[in-house]
Amino acid sequence: MEVKFTNEKITDHIYRVYGLGDACMYFIKGNERGLLVDTAYGVGDLRKYIEETFAVPYDVVITHGHADHANGINQWDKVYMNHLDIELYKSRSEISTRRTLLKKRVENIDEYPDELFQTLFEGEFLDLNEDTIFDLGGVRVEPYHAPGHTQGIMVLLVVEDRVCLFGDACGVMTFLFRPETSTVSVYRDTLNKLLAMKDRYDRILRQHGTCESPLSLVEENLEVAEEILNGTDDHVPWEFQEFKVFIAKKCDLKTAQREDGKSGNIVYSETKIR
Template sequence: MTSARTAHLFLDRLSPNRLTICLHGLVAALLTVTLPTTADAHRRHQTPRAQTPVWFTHAALGDGIWTISDNGVDRMYLVEGQTHALLVDTGVGFADINAYARSLTDLPLLVVNSHAHPDHAGGNTDFHHVHLHADEPETLAHFTSKTNMRHTYNAFLDRPLPERLARLEADDYPELTLIQEGFVFELGQRNIEVLHTPGHTPGSIVLHDLGSGAMLTGDTVIGRAWLHPPLATSVEDFLMGLERIEARKDRITRFLPGHGEPLPVEFLDSLIGTAEAILSGACEGESHTTHIGAALLCEYEGAGIVFDPERIHNPD
């Protein structure tokens, strides 16, 4: 029996009311079908566009703190209070960190650089206003120049400087608020205190969340500290900064570094021991080369310091 004949027999057996309902349903079904258009057919034959890669990712660390991965290059942190949020560092600047941070919080956003290297301050131009230690503007000007930003992208990311950074003019850079030891970011029922910890750069800082006890340490308390880049100070300076942190060790619950995973409070002892061994001469260091150049490496109980033998002690 043909399909047409079957359909006629089916309709003959329906009552008028049931037939009306059936026809209404058929019309509704037809109206919901989207027929292919000429444009649809054309799109099917086009080469699919490459998707924009996801640059930032984030994870909640508890206590109102988020870590933001800068595509694996570095780590930034977002800390929320009741009235404001604080973004610690701005990454390499490849993508808009301002927009990403604001997708995580509705609060007014304050921004601070733990130090001014290009992987921590390269995204500063996404903001109108950034906080920086008073000893750090020279480092910022040096390392975020277009020449050094191009070097950073070639050495760290194996890609050219993105157009959004290459076309920047002087007026595109943010206003700086210079801060000192003891400055407190008041976020509303949450205070973040600044400690000055030179060594990696002259104006490196760590930020202590006085409520949760977490300390955001940039490149100061980190698995392998670098004291050999241009404008770094001395191992002696670095140790003094670590001792400043040690003085409040009983109020610290964890370290959140600018690279790598969170570190336990006990790690500070290993880092201090490494610096002391360099200063005393107990550890002369082994030859070690980074993309910055040749240096010496001293390691002690899981901590490491890469240093310049000409910058161990401060000048007399």
């Protein structure tokens, strides 16, 4: 059993990297340095693949501490991640947790031995905050704090390519119900912040599903957040894993397509509104 990695070029400097499972990663390559964004579930030798494929000195940044984004990091000595998500990363890093998550996408995950799974990070977390700007040579990457999905989640603006990497911060089904999420009210502030930056990006890239969304995604999520706060959303009950949650706008659960044709939607808990 071997884990295969692949990539596709998205813009002048951005490559999307695929490994095992549904969460993609990105590599941003400048003239002098690179930046690996996320490490997915941490199965297989991602480091070897990145170094053979891109062949530039690089840093590693993690958008947020969830198991499907952060678990490959023990292949490096130092990684950037917002310190607010460190405990979250540690709490979701067991191999059994990752196997359970992967099972939905990789039916034969049990055939992959434990040795292929990266273990708990023993290196140093460097704080990723809005002052941590990466100049890669011909392309700069600016991180912005975007709390909601987790407390420490960051989006990355790839300035010269006019692209914003949203990660899980704002999606077609933004999840706002786990213990680590912020309230809808705090998330509304984040959406207003992303909206205020809209003249700086023309494309939104994400890490799940189609991995890209139209620019209307932010305004649509904002509209939905306002509806939840006003109590005027569709408020559709749903059970996800052990959570009893609500979907703000009626949609097809398989495709996440909203009945009214718009894209942005929020899944939330009644205890996490204000």
